[in-house]
Amino acid sequence: MTPRPVTPTGNWWQPAALIEFARPRHTAYVLLLALGLSGCSLFSDVTDVPRPDFTPVSFTDLTGWAGDDQSQALGTFAKSCPRLLRLKAEARPGPAVDWADVCQKAGQLVRVGADRDAAQHFFATEFVAHAITDRGVDQGLFTGYFEPDLRGSLTRTEKYRYPLHRMPQDSSDLPTRSEIRRGALDGKKLELLWVDDPVDAFFLSIQGSGRVVLPDGTAIRVGFAGRNGHPYFAIGRALVDRGAIPAEKVSLQSIRKWLAENPDQTDAVMDLNKAYIFFRRIRTGGPVGALGVGLTPERSLAIDRGVIPLGAPIWLETTDPLNPTRPIRRLMVTQDTGSAIKGSVRGDVFWGAGALARERAGRMKQQGRYFILLPRNVPPGS
Numbered sequence: 001m002t003p004r005p006v007t008p009t010g011n012w013w014q015p016a017a018l019i020e021f022a023r024p025r026h027t028a029y030v031l032l033l034a035l036g037l038s039g040c041s042l043f044s045d046v047t048d049v050p051r052p053d054f055t056p057v058s059f060t061d062l063t064g065w066a067g068d069d070q071s072q073a074l075g076t077f078a079k080s081c082p083r084l085l086r087l088k089a090e091a092r093p094g095p096a097v098d099w100a101d102v103c104q105k106a107g108q109l110v111r112v113g114a115d116r117d118a119a120q121h122f123f124a125t126e127f128v129a130h131a132i133t134d135r136g137v138d139q140g141l142f143t144g145y146f147e148p149d150l151r152g153s154l155t156r157t158e159k160y161r162y163p164l165h166r167m168p169q170d171s172s173d174l175p176t177r178s179e180i181r182r183g184a185l186d187g188k189k190l191e192l193l194w195v196d197d198p199v200d201a202f203f204l205s206i207q208g209s210g211r212v213v214l215p216d217g218t219a220i221r222v223g224f225a226g227r228n229g230h231p232y233f234a235i236g237r238a239l240v241d242r243g244a245i246p247a248e249k250v251s252l253q254s255i256r257k258w259l260a261e262n263p264d265q266t267d268a269v270m271d272l273n274k275a276y277i278f279f280r281r282i283r284t285g286g287p288v289g290a291l292g293v294g295l296t297p298e299r300s301l302a303i304d305r306g307v308i309p310l311g312a313p314i315w316l317e318t319t320d321p322l323n324p325t326r327p328i329r330r331l332m333v334t335q336d337t338g339s340a341i342k343g344s345v346r347g348d349v350f351w352g353a354g355a356l357a358r359e360r361a362g363r364m365k366q367q368g369r370y371f372i373l374l375p376r377n378v379p380p381g382s
Contacts, residue, residue: 050307052344054130054372062129062315062371064329071119073331076296077313078106080333083292084311093309098378102126123331127373129315132307132345140345142318144364145207145302145338146357147287149219152195152212160194162201164212167226167278174228178271192279193220199259202270203252205277207361208338209287211353222279223288230274232339238272252362275339289336289350297352302336307344308372310334316347318368321360328368345369 059065081103085096092099109122131138153160165185168174175184181198193212195201204210209223236250244262245254259266286294289302291310301314308314312334320326332349341348347370351357 048343050304050342050344051134052307053133053136055133057129057131057371059124059129061131062329063317064327065124065315066120068330069116069119070123070331071114071116072296073299073313073333074106074114074119074122075110076299076333076335077311078103078110079293079296080291080311080335081106087310091305091309092311093374093378098375099311102375123313123373126375127313128376129371129373131371132369134344138345138369139367140343140347140369142316142347142349142364142366142368143341144321144349144351144361146351146361147353148200148204148207148210148358149353150195150197150200150204150210150212152193152220153214154193156191156194160196162195162198163191164193164195164201164204164222164279165190165276166192166280171226171229174230174276176228176230176271176274177276178274180228180276181267181271190278192222192281198270199256199266203256204279205275208277209282221282221284221287223282225278225280227278227339228274228276230276232275233273234340235269235272238269251365252358287350291335293335295335295350296333297350297357298330299332300335300350301332302338302341302348302350303334304342304344304346305337306342307346308334310337313373314347315371315373316349316368317370318366321364321366324366328366331373332370 081099084092084099085103089095105122105126109118114122134140151160152164156163163185165180168185168188168190195212204222209221211219211221213219236245236255239245239255239258240247240250244258259269262269282288284294289295289300290305301316303310303314314332314334316328316330316332318328320328332347336348336350338348345368347368349361349364351361351364
């Protein structure tokens with residue numbers, strides 16, 4: 001008999017009840033990034049109200065499950081557990097005690113250096129996989145984000161004259177991106193760092209976090225600290241509407257190329273996005289996601305927290321943005337969110353840092369599906 005889909009009714013699914021755990025958090029503005037963005041997306045910032053269904057399935061229904069090295073995701077999940085257990089009940093499916101057992105077992109396996117077989121056995125025996133659909137559709141959009149490097153300085157100079165701002169203490173009625181560019185925050189001593197390229201600064205807000213390399217070669221990592229409250233607008237959409245970039249060619253790379261070739265229009269196009277991101281200095285070894293832990297390249301996933309809880313294992317099935325004939329089938333952990341990551345089947349893959357990560361993240365707009373893994377005594381919607 002085919003398992004009956006479950007439409008969640010518990011608090012963890014209700015968007016209004018999902019309590020943000022960490023402030024500040026990674027915005028993946030798209031990244032939403034909101035990607036939109038970001039993670040992430042540069043071209044999508046509107047979605048229907050999610051109506052997810054969760055259907056229990058066998059692990060044999062997860063294409064490629066036997067071929068993945070789940071020991072890599074095991075460490076990511078175990079690292080997330082302390083934060084997961086401290087989430088308010090409204091933001092976590094099931095009581096903390098139901099997660100505490102699997103978290104304890106995950107930690108023990110990590111400490112003894114569990115191999116892929118042990119990790120695979122752990123997930124397959126301690127969790128139930130649930131297919132996620134929306135009105136019967138199991139396919140959705142998956143984008144990517146990465147940690148960019150910028151060139152900057154602690155002080156303003158002729159070369160480094162574009163500020164990255166701290167979050168104002170008074171966060172009410174904050175100016176738009178255009179107003180800030182024209183000096184609305186000048187004199188308030190909010191400048192965290194100065195960089196040499198306004199386009200780099202713009203895309204840093206899309207990615208949500210990154211590194212600023214100083215003239216002496218040292219690097220300062222910065223992350224999301226807040227936003228100005230104005231709506232996100234995907235500038236890729238505007239360039240498509242103008243006929244500047246074909247819709248099928250929209251990517252981080254194509255948008256940056258157009259901005260570089262049209263410097264007289266750069267400010268006006270970026271100002272279409274009234275949203276503005278504020279930053280803070282991060283002193284950990286990597287970018288921190290919305291869950292409050294460092295992200296793991298190719299194992300951390302940003303999701304719509306109105307549909308999927310933070311800290312949960314997710315089985316992802318999609319394709320490589322640089323080679324769409326190559327499948328990507330791996331276990332991820334939901335450690336981040338993104339302003340533009342909206343929908344029942346929607347995700348943003350963190351690719352890490354470096355040139356290859358930037359290429360993959362910038363070009364990723366793949367179709368795919370995913371499955372959530374929940375402890376055996378935690379039904380969806382509990």
